Amino acid sequence: MTGTVPPREAQLEALRRIGHIPVLIVGGGINGMGTFRDLSLQGVDCILVEQGDFCSGASRAPSRMIHGGLKYLETGEFRLVRESAAERNRLLCNAAHYVSPLEMIIPIHSWFGGVVPALRKFLGMPAKITERGALVIKLGLWLYDLYGALNRVMPRHRMITRQDILREIPDLDPSLKIAASYYDAWITSPERLVVELALDGMAANPGNIALNHLRFSGVTGNKVELRDVESGEIFTLTCDVLVNAAGAWIDRVNATASASRRMIGGTKGSHLMLDLPALAETLHGRMIYFEADGGRICILSNFMGHVLLGSTDIPVDDPDGVVCDDDEVDYLLGAFRRLFPEVPVDRSSIFFSYAGVRPLPANDASDPGAVSRDHSMPELPPEGERQFPILSLVGGKWTTFRAFSAEATDKILGHLGKRRSSSTVDVPIGGGAGLSQAAAATEKLLSAIVRDNGLSRHRAHQLVARYGARAKLLAPALASGETVLASLPEFSREEIAFICETELVLHAEDFLFGRTSVFLERPLDHAALNELVTAIGSVRHWDDAHRAMELERLIERYRKIHRVDVSALQNPRPLFV
Numbered sequence: 161m162t163g164t165v166p167p168r169e170a171q172l173e174a175l176r177r178i179g180h181i182p183v184l185i186v187g188g189g190i191n192g193m194g195t196f197r198d199l200s201l202q203g204v205d206c207i208l209v210e211q212g213d214f215c216s217g218a219s220r221a222p223s224r225m226i227h228g229g230l231k232y233l234e235t236g237e238f239r240l241v242r243e244s245a246a247e248r249n250r251l252l253c254n255a256a257h258y259v260s261p262l263e264m265i266i267p268i269h270s271w272f273g274g275v276v277p278a279l280r281k282f283l284g285m286p287a288k289i290t291e292r293g294a295l296v297i298k299l300g301l302w303l304y305d306l307y308g309a310l311n312r313v314m315p316r317h318r319m320i321t322r323q324d325i326l327r328e329i330p331d332l333d334p335s336l337k338i339a340a341s342y343y344d345a346w347i348t349s350p351e352r353l354v355v356e357l358a359l360d361g362m363a364a365n366p367g368n369i370a371l372n373h374l375r376f377s378g379v380t381g382n383k384v385e386l387r388d389v390e391s392g393e394i395f396t397l398t399c400d401v402l403v404n405a406a407g408a409w410i411d412r413v414n415a416t417a418s419a420s421r422r423m424i425g426g427t428k429g430s431h432l433m434l435d436l437p438a439l440a441e442t443l444h445g446r447m448i449y450f451e452a453d454g455g456r457i458c459i460l461s462n463f464m465g466h467v468l469l470g471s472t473d474i475p476v477d478d479p480d481g482v483v484c485d486d487d488e489v490d491y492l493l494g495a496f497r498r499l500f501p502e503v504p505v506d507r508s509s510i511f512f513s514y515a516g517v518r519p520l521p522a523n524d525a526s527d528p529g530a531v532s533r534d535h536s537m538p539e540l541p542p543e544g545e546r547q548f549p550i551l552s553l554v555g556g557k558w559t560t561f562r563a564f565s566a567e568a569t570d571k572i573l574g575h576l577g578k579r580r581s582s583s584t585v586d587v588p589i590g591g592g593a594g595l596s597q598a599a600a601a602t603e604k605l606l607s608a609i610v611r612d613n614g615l616s617r618h619r620a621h622q623l624v625a626r627y628g629a630r631a632k633l634l635a636p637a638l639a640s641g642e643t644v645l646a647s648l649p650e651f652s653r654e655e656i657a658f659i660c661e662t663e664l665v666l667h668a669e670d671f672l673f674g675r676t677s678v679f680l681e682r683p684l685d686h687a688a689l690n691e692l693v694t695a696i697g698s699v700r701h702w703d704d705a706h707r708a709m710e711l712e713r714l715i716e717r718y719r720k721i722h723r724v725d726v727s728a729l730q731n732p733r734p735l736f737v
Contacts, residue, residue: 165362168664171369172388175395181207182576184384184399186376186413188212189219190350191535191553192405193357193370194565195572200361200368202569202581207368207397208358209386211375213670215354217407217479219558220673221516223431223459223470225447226251226259226559227344228308231457232533233300234281234289238307240534240560245308247560248345250585252313254562255592257628258353261314262346262461263446265329267336267499268294274455290455294319294338301342313597314343329442331500346447346461349626350558351674355663356590356630373666376406379417381545390666401575403568404552408479408517414550419540423554425531426517430484431470432492433463433512433680439503440467452495460499464680466511469496476517484513512680521554533557535564537571549575591628605629613639622650626676634658645695647688650678653695660699668693668710669717679718689714 188210228245273293280287447461535556623631642652
């Protein structure tokens with residue numbers, strides 16, 4: 161488990177003194193950060209830079225599934241399914257504070273639908289599945305159970321009669337024939353997991369640096385230029401290997417390094433959070449995995465007391481500023497109405513929306529859903545004055561990041577003439593150290609925090625739910641008393657100060673959207689945002705002008721994701737769309 165890291169100012173000062181680094185990683189999403197941690201554990205000196213906050217691209221916009229990839233069986237990607245199922249099981253062990261088992265329910269509307277196209281796809285022939293019947297799904301789940309057998313931690317699949325599933329989830333479309341149940345997993349805080357990977361890496365090799373709000377600005381000769389987004393200061397250094405983990409921006413980074421080559425064919429995935437608490441309650445912690453119009457797979461689950469609905473799959477050329485468009489809202493709400501025909505829903509039900517661009521490999525496929533979610537590492541060799549290779553991390557998905565990072569690390573070690581010294585297979589991530597899916601370890605942790613710091617058991621449970629075993633590091637800072645925020649009573653000034661000082665929080669946005677999930681739990685009013693900025697400003701020593709700027713930035717960001725007018729934030733009342 162990691163402790164604190166040097167403040168940003170100290171890291172920038174260290175960066176000024178570094179003339180050469182073996183590995184420079186561009187991009188602070190899940191693939192880049194996983195590689196940063198793995199290299200650090202091998203004792204390799206490296207720097208990671210991210211132009212925004214950590215986990216601010218597609219890694220912050222997932223369906224929150226940690227899954228083996230049931231749908232990849234249709235395209236015969238058996239290696240990917242096997243790897244995904246194994247990595248899912250490992251995350252349930254290594255990140256038990258954020259990753260938990262999740263029951264998946266598949267409503268089925270026919271007995272034999274999709275048999276012929278499924279067979280054609282299995283044989284590598286062109287076909288499009290628009291309906292999956294009970295026979296096809298049963299066979300797929302049987303294979304899925306086989307691939308998940310390694311380190312099995314969850315039950316096998318089962319079929320549920322129409323009568324039973326309508327008793328359990330009575331609002332489902334009554335025209336269904338049967339349903340299936342199987343288990344995957346879900347992640348509550350992808351943003352925090354990425355931050356904890358950064359902290360792990362810096363603790364494993366204290367000279368290593370992971371810095372947000374630091375932009376890769378190009379290559380001049382054999383030197384790399386980095387620019388501090390805040391001050392404009394430029395840093396130059398050389399490296400032996402440049403790892404391009406910029407996700408949907410990979411092609412742009414390569415072009416900036418004078419190494420143009422099309423690698424990315426990104427697709428946008430959008431999600432809605434619907435304020436339907438009664439329906440969310442009937443889901444009882446389950447996710448529904450269902451077919452939308454045309455056979456595309458969508459998901460629906462209870463998340464933070466709201467209904468999470470997703471996702472779309474739309475090719476995009478420009479990954480900047482993507483939002484959930486009106487056409488996507490219509491598509492997703494239409495899919496919802498077919499699944500729950502009697503549940504009233506419209507745009508006023510939308511509590512929150514988000515979108516991200518999947519960094520899929522460049523392709524000319526007419527069906528984006530048919531593009532492989534597997535990963536690859538195309539390499540651009542040294543060229544001209546640039547004496548180092550560029551290794552691009554293309555594709556991949558949340559579930560398999562550790563395996564992808566391990567492959568990238570092994571390739572980088574080969575470039576450096578080094579060998580792997582340890583595996584990350586069984587290494588806990590951040591606050592997952594010492595915890596598991598069993599309750600005993602968590603109860604022991606809660607008791608120790610209460611005993612050693614004088615906190616209430618309720619407060620200790622709140623901290624452990626947010627930070628896992630890292631709550632042991634935070635609790636002593638709260639032992640002398642806390643000043644709870646009036647408009648955001650889930651937090652105290654002392655807790656906010658600790659997170660800002662130890663987890664590289666530069667902006668109020670970093671804290672609200674990258675170190676906590678409170679913005680997903682309930683609407684926040686102007687008073688809450690203002691009080692949060694004031695609390696962070698006291699830690700960061702902001703003057704009045706800077707606090708006003710931070711509040712304006714926070715309001716604008718909040719407006720975009722909650723689909724509200726900025727004017728609505730000027731009044732101290734809850735924010736709904």
